[in-house]
Amino acid sequence: xxxxxxxxxxxxxxxxxxxxGLPGIAYIGKLSVDHLIQQLKAELVGEVYSKFFPPYVxxxxxxxxxxxxxxxxxxxxxxxxxxxxxxxxxxxxxxxGQYEIAxxxxxxxxxxxxxxxxxxxxxxxxxxxxTPSVYGTTTTSVLLEEIKRYGVLSLDQGSISGINxxxxxxxxxxxxxxxxxxxxxxxxxxPEGLYVLDPRAVKAVLDVLTALLNLxxxxxxxxxxxxxxxxxxxxxxxxxxxxxxxxTRKPSYVT
Amino acid sequence: MEKSTWETHYKTVELNEPIAVVGSSGLRSIGRLVVDxxxxxxxxxxxxxxxxTHFPLIYQTKPAYSPQPELPGxxxxxxxxxxxxLPRVQxxxxxxxxxxxxxxxxxxxxxQYEVAGRxxxxxxxxxxxxxxxxxxxxxxxxxxxxAATEKKIxxxxxxxxxxxxxxxxxxxxxxxxxxxxxxxxxxxxxxLLVSAEPAPTDxxxxxxxxxxxxxxxxxxxxxxxx
Numbered sequence: 001x002x003x004x005x006x007x008x009x010x011x012x013x014x015x016x017x018x019x020x021g022l023p024g025i026a027y028i029g030k031l032s033v034d035h036l037i038q039q040l041k042a043e044l045v046g047e048v049y050s051k052f053f054p055p056y057v058x059x060x061x062x063x064x065x066x067x068x069x070x071x072x073x074x075x076x077x078x079x080x081x082x083x084x085x086x087x088x089x090x091x092x093x094x095x096x097g098q099y100e101i102a103x104x105x106x107x108x109x110x111x112x113x114x115x116x117x118x119x120x121x122x123x124x125x126x127x128x129x130x131t132p133s134v135y136g137t138t139t140t141s142v143l144l145e146e147i148k149r150y151g152v153l154s155l156d157q158g159s160i161s162g163i164n165x166x167x168x169x170x171x172x173x174x175x176x177x178x179x180x181x182x183x184x185x186x187x188x189x190x191p192e193g194l195y196v197l198d199p200r201a202v203k204a205v206l207d208v209l210t211a212l213l214n215l216x217x218x219x220x221x222x223x224x225x226x227x228x229x230x231x232x233x234x235x236x237x238x239x240x241x242x243x244x245x246x247x248t249r250k251p252s253y254v255t
Numbered sequence: 256m257e258k259s260t261w262e263t264h265y266k267t268v269e270l271n272e273p274i275a276v277v278g279s280s281g282l283r284s285i286g287r288l289v290v291d292x293x294x295x296x297x298x299x300x301x302x303x304x305x306x307x308t309h310f311p312l313i314y315q316t317k318p319a320y321s322p323q324p325e326l327p328g329x330x331x332x333x334x335x336x337x338x339x340x341l342p343r344v345q346x347x348x349x350x351x352x353x354x355x356x357x358x359x360x361x362x363x364x365x366x367q368y369e370v371a372g373r374x375x376x377x378x379x380x381x382x383x384x385x386x387x388x389x390x391x392x393x394x395x396x397x398x399x400x401x402a403a404t405e406k407k408i409x410x411x412x413x414x415x416x417x418x419x420x421x422x423x424x425x426x427x428x429x430x431x432x433x434x435x436x437x438x439x440x441x442x443x444x445x446x447l448l449v450s451a452e453p454a455p456t457d458x459x460x461x462x463x464x465x466x467x468x469x470x471x472x473x474x475x476x477x478x479x480x481x
Contacts, residue, residue, distance in 0.1 A: 001372060006439075049439060051368030056427040057435035063402045063409045063420030065446065067435040094365065 001051055003104040009045040011074065013113040017213070020086035020105075022070065022163050025122035026185040026198035029164045032120045032205050033087045037073050039217040042085055046072035048105060052097020053090045070101070072108075080214050081116075084109055091163050102167045106174060116177040118212075120205055121164040122198075123155070123182040132184035132201045134208045139171060139178040147179060150208050155182060179212075181205050199225035259366070260307040260373050268302055270353040272384040274477065277374075279359025279429040283451040283462035285391030286430050289470050290358050297479070299347035299356050305373060309366020310342035344374060344429075352477065355381055359429040371432035375440050386444035387476070388434045389469055391462065392422045394450035399472045402426075402446040404438035412445060416476055422448050447472060 019036065021029030036042070053068035060066060070088030077083055086105060092098045106117070123135050136152040137160070138144045144154055159165070160180060171178035183201030190196060203222040210217050276293060278286030312331045333340050347356040355378065362370040378386065392400075400421035403409045412418045426434065426446075437444035449469035451462040474480075 001368065051365075051372075055364060055367035055371075055432050056425050057431045059402045059423050059426055059446075061420075061423050062406070063423075064406065065402055065404055065426070065434050065438055065444070067432075067439060 001049065003048065003050045003052070003100050005072070005104060005108050006047045006049065007045065008047065009043070009074075011045060011112055013111065014082055015113045015115055016082035016084060017116045017118060018084045018086060018106075018109045018114045019118045019120070019209070020164065020167050021120040022086070022088050022091050024091070024162050024164055025124060025187050026183075026195050026201060028122040028183045028185060028198055028201050028205065029120040030087055031197060031199065031202045032183075032209070033085050035202065035206065035222060036209075036215070036217055037085050037087065039221075040075050040083075040215065042073035042075040042083070044071055045074040045084075046108075048072065048088070048101065050092060050097060050101055052092035052094060052101060054093050058089065070105070072105075077215075082113075083213070084112070084114060086167075098163050098166050099170075102163050102170050106167065106170055106176075110174065110176065114176070116179070117167060117171040118209065119164045119167050119178070119180045120209070121160050121162075121180055121182045122185050122187065122201065123158075124187045125184050126186070129184065132198075132204045134204050135182040135184065137168070137180050137182075139168065139176075143177055143179055147181075147208070147212065150211050152181065152208055181208055197225070197229070199229060259309060260305065260369050262303050262305045262373070262377065264303045266300055266302045266348070268300070268348045268350070270348060270350065270355065270381060272382055273348070273353035273355050275355040275357055275378050275381075275383045275386045276389065276473070276477075277357045277359060277386055277430055277433050278389040279361060280459055281361075281428050281430065282391040282393060282458060283454065283465065284459045285449055285451055285462060285466050285469060286359070286389050288461055288463065288466035289389040289473065290356060292466065292470050293356055293473070294347055294358070297349050297354070297356070299349035299354065301345060302348045302355075303346040303377065305344040305346070305370070305377070306341050307362055307366060307370050307373075309362035309370055310360055311363045344370070346377065352479070354477070355383060359433070361428045367429065367432050368436075371429060371436050374433055375436050375442065378437075378442060379440070383442060386433065386437050386442055387473065388430050388444060388446040389473060390426070390430050390446065390448055391451040391465060391469075392424075392448045393453040394422075395452050396450050397465070397468065399447060399449045399469055402434075402448065404434075404442075404444045408443060408445050412476070416472065418447070418472065445476075447476070 021033035048070035068090035073085040135155040168178035183205040278290035451465040
């Protein structure tokens with residue numbers, strides 16, 4: 001089993017788009033796609049299994065075991081083109097695996113009528129900002145001009161790690177349209193090295209994506225999460241400040 | 256070598272929809288100890304062994320089931336009573352009650368799916384009706400808990416044996432992947448986990464007390480009388 005797409009529903013091919021976002025920096029790709037799936041009530045139609053996913057399983061809260069996998073959701077969209085979503089709990093651990101999975105998912109999507117692929121990723125920055133910018137790269141210059149009209153900044157050079165970038169690269173090889181939107185983030189990590197969620201960047205990306213696709217999605221949850229994260233960072237900053245003051249108050253001599 | 260994972264069959268046995276018990280090295284060697292004790296007590300027949308070029312001669316990881324592939328570790332051919340043997344998964348059969356007792360082995364990072372997948376294939380050939388995976392999880396509290404491929408198994412174990420769900424999180428290595436692939440391939444599976452205190456400097460240091468707790472519960476569930 002290199003890559004296996006397990007279909008849970010039979011679908012008829014129809015012109016549609018694919019939006020992919022898998023776990024990566026600050027979970028921007030995955031959170032964006034999961035938010036849309038949840039808010040738009042998309043339906044789980046397929047599961048992707050592969051020996052290239054990290055070889056362990058997760059035991060859920062209810063005690064049920066789950067392999068690492070990617071999931072494919074479908075939304076029948078009366079206001080525009082139907083949408084497939086690609087999300088999951090892991091990326092392949094090797095480049096060979098990333099290529100095989102991206103290739104198989106794209107072929108599956110193209111077979112169902114997908115003509116345009118969106119992927120969502122993160123852009124790490126060390127600049128300070130109030131509102132994160134959204135950068136973009138596309139498979140053609142015409143598409144780049146199209147997304148610039150929605151306030152997206154052109155990512156003139158750089159690289160995108162993992163499948164969130166590869167899927168656009170392979171889309172170009174397969175002669176279909178590809179757009180990658182990258183949310184600007186500081187990419188904070190926990191002391192254990194895990195990325196801290198960045199709901200503010202997710203919202204910035206989704207504002208662009210929903211406008212591009214003429215979708216209406218409730219962002220209240222992301223606003224709430226952003227406030228929670230802001231409060232958390234304020235508390236951490238306060239603790240740090242108090243500790244510094246405590247240290248400077250103590251006598252600095254030894255008798 | 257034509258195949259990277261292959262089996263040697265020693266004996267053909269007819270088992271009536273057996274239950275497969277699966278354990279391997281891992282946290283405090285719980286899975287391995289439970290399976291070893293079961294083999295000692297029940298005297299099953301060795302029916303097959305599975306070999307793989309993915310069983311490392313030098314582990315890419317330490318311990319073998321670590322999710323991080325960069326760290327070095329120990330592995331290689333095994334020497335017992337002066338004789339050398341390749342690292343292997345062993346399958347033992349017991350007729351009444353029908354059991355396939357499986358002593359697992361952790362493959363390297365990229366070979367774990369292949370090995371676990373082949374084990375599931377063999378269980379299908381043997382018409383295994385249920386897999387019971389035994390392992391440990393890190394905790395100071397002494398407790399046996401369960402996980403499963405479907406809710407009805409959890410309900411059954413809770414009702415009959417008062418064993419509840421307690422651990423959530425990742426399950427690494429051979430046994431975890433056999434458990435996960437069982438769900439994908441449609442074999443029902445129960446996992447019994449006993450808490451064991453992690454030993455960071457020697458993760459596989461045997462914990463006999465926790466293993467005994469788990470073995471007792473396993474015997475109760477399988478209706479084995481010692």
